[in-house]
Amino acid sequence: MLSIGEFSKICQVSTKTLRYYAEIGLINPEKINRENGYRYYSINQLERMLFINRLKSYEISLEEIKAILQSEKDQFEEKLILLLNKKRWEIQEKLTAYDRMVKQLGNDMENLKKGEPILNNLKDLDIKLVEVPAMYILSIRKLVSIEECKLGYDLFFNQLYxxxxxxxxxxxGPPMTIYHSEEYLSEGYDIEFAIPIKEYATGTKDFNPGLCIKTRLKGSxxxxxxxxxxxxxxxxKEKFCTAKPPFDVYITNPREIKRPEDFITDIYLPVKKI
Incomplete structure (x- = not known):
């Protein structure tokens, strides 16, 4: 048997953390001395603790780890693989985001060296006043998390296709997303994923944006x-106000274009004169 201090030292986990893990049922001491309250762990528990540490290193939550540890033996491996795949995707997304951030930092530094402002791209954005004709759309409207929004093509557009x-x-026409949320919500957005179609069929609806301002974004x-x-x-400046929810039209398919700098998106905002 190992004292809580010995177990803590071997596994590189504080005794405070071990006590918390016991409180939430993640890993309990093998034995507790009733007289003095000393906690002891068995050698066999070292592997469980190392397994917990490994999953934590992947930024997997304690709730998810506990659920895996409590899985039935015949489901353990399958659930673990699913969890690791999910986490690998999340980490890859972060790496991609950091890569974009590094590139943007480089561009900002170059602009500053040239005596130009960091937000130099604003001057290149062109705004046009356009009339968007009415159309039929087949759509799915959901309250989605930020992660689901990033996966819109796979999760929702595939269902429509x-x-x-x-x-x-x-x-x-190309697919589009209509943004119904009136404010930024960190927990998710009220988004309608839509594809314009010729026929009026079950599940389709009228979409009539009317007068809009349009800006083409080339890049991420x-x-x-x-x-x-x-x-x-x-x-x-022009004395207009918003009239309906904004929407984006994906001129390029993110699944076919690998580099974010090659993305082309038309951003529409329905407007009316004040």
Missing amino acids: KKIAEEGLTII YSEITSVYAKQHEWLE
Whole structure:
């Protein structure tokens, strides 16, 4: 048997953390001395603790780790593989985001060296006043998390493409997302994933944006807030206001274009004159 201090030293986990893990049922001492309250762990528990540490190093939550440890033996491996795949994707997403951040930092530093402002891209954004004709759309509207939003093509557009193929409908334009949330919500967004189609069929609806301002963004979606800022500057200057929820049209398919700098997105904001 190992004292809590010995177990702590071997596994590189503080005794305070071990006591917390016992409170939440993650790993309990093998024995507790009733007289003095001393806690003891068995040699066999070292592997369990090392397993917990390994999953924690992947930023897997304690709740997820506990659920895996409590899995039935015949489901343990399958659930663990699913969890690790999910975490690998999340980590890869972070690496991609950091890579974009490093590139953006480099661009900002170059602009500063040239005597130009960091937000140099704002001057290149063109805003056009356009009339968008009415159309039919097949859509899915959901409250989605930020992660689900990033996976929109796979999670939601694929469902729409499947329905279109099954019912023999005709696509007449690129996919779009309509943003119904009135404010930024960290827990998720009220988004409608839509594809314009020729026919009016079960599940389709009218979409009539009308008068809009349109800005074409060439590059990563991370720059989209710059477009929003520029559009609202235009609204104030030209005496217009928003009329309906904004929407984005994906001219390029993110699944086919590998480099974010090659993405092309048309950003629309329905407006009316004040």
